[in-house]
């Protein structure tokens with residue numbers, strides 16, 4: 457039997473993540489590049505497109521992970537784990553809750569982590585430039601300060617930022633106050 461036929465049999469001709477039957481094709485799970493029965497998952501066109509360009513993620517589509525995260529197929533678990541991690545970084549708490557429930561064998565977990573873009577753990581400014589502790593940044597738009605009526609004006613310079621546990625936030629002093637600032641509203645000087 458060909459690889460594709462074996463995969464189609466495994467998935468019962470349904471997308472292994474969302475059960476759609478539309479334009480199924482195998483996707484090799486990074487960092488693997490070969491389509492083999494053990495390294496590929498059979499996915500619909502929507503899932504493939506979203507995995508390839510995570511920035512256009514349709515959050516609602518990924519509710520399907522609720523079911524597919526329990527798949528016995530390691531590469532489907534890897535994909536589910538990565539998508540849930542992306543979603544939880546976007547602030548989707550339901551994804552975070554599913555991640556907490558998910559169980560991966562050590563080897564599978566390692567695979568899932570290796571294929572993730574490590575750079576996502578680093579804060580990036582509006583241009584995608586990595587921000588580091590001690591950097592000076594310019595604020596690119598007026599930002600309201602949480603819990604007050606003040607704003608940090610566009611163009612304000614924040615010197616010597618610090619990083620936080622959340623890669624989307626950096627901390628620094630503006631208008632004499634310490635605060636967290638969304639990294640993508642900064643431009644590195």
Ligand SMILES: [Zn+2]
Nearest residue numbers: 471474500503
């Ligand atoms: Zn799908």
